[in-house]
Amino acid sequence: MRTRTVDIHFRMTPSEAKRLDANVKKTGMNRSEYLRTLVEGKQPCEKPDEAFYEMMGEMRAIGINLNQIAAKANVLGFVDQPRYEKEAARWRQFMLAVKEKFLEPK
Template sequence: MKTENRKRNIPIRVWLSKSENAELNRKAKMTGLPKSTVIRLLLKSYEPKEKPDARFYEAMRQLSAIGNNINQLALKANALGFVDTPMLKTEAIRWHKFQADIEAVFLRPGQSNLKWQ
C-alpha cells in the first residue's frame, strides 16, 4: 500500500534509552496493544487499560450468550403472545448495557488526568 493512501503517513523516529524502551515494551505487553497504539493513545490523553485475563473474556462470552437468549425469548414471546414482552425486552437491553459497561471498565482506554495536556 502506498503511503499517500494511508491515514497515518508520517513516520517518526524516536530515540529511547534502554530503560525507556523496556518501559514502553512492558506497557505495550501489559495492554496487549502495539507500541505505536500505546503512544497514540497517550498523545490523545488516554490511559490504556491493562489487558484482562482469560476469566474476563469467558465472563463476557457468557454474558453475551445470555443476552442473546433473552432477546430470542422476547421475540418468541411476542410471536406467541404469552409473556410480558416489553418487560423482557427491557431486561435484554439492560443486560446488553451491563455488558457494554463491563467492556468500558476493563477494555476501553480512559481519559487521562495528566496535568501537562
C-alpha cells in the same frame, strides 16, 4: 490510502525502551497504538485476563437467550415463564460472579 503518513523517530535509553515495552505488553497493543493512545490524552488499560472474556461470553449467551424469549413472546403473545425465570436466575448469578471477580476487595 493510508491516513497515518507522518513517520516519527526518536531515541530512548535501554531502560526507557524496556519500560515502554513492558507497558505495551500489558495492554496487548503494539508500540504505535500505545503511543497514539497516550498522545490522544488517554490512559491505555491493561488487557483483561481470560476470566473477563469467559464472562463476556456468558453475558452474550444470556442476552441471546433473553432475546429469543422476547421474540417468542412477541409472536405468541405470551412469555415462556419457566424459561424466562431460568434466564433471569442465570443473569443474577452472572452479575454476582462479576461483582465477586472484579469489584469485591481481595
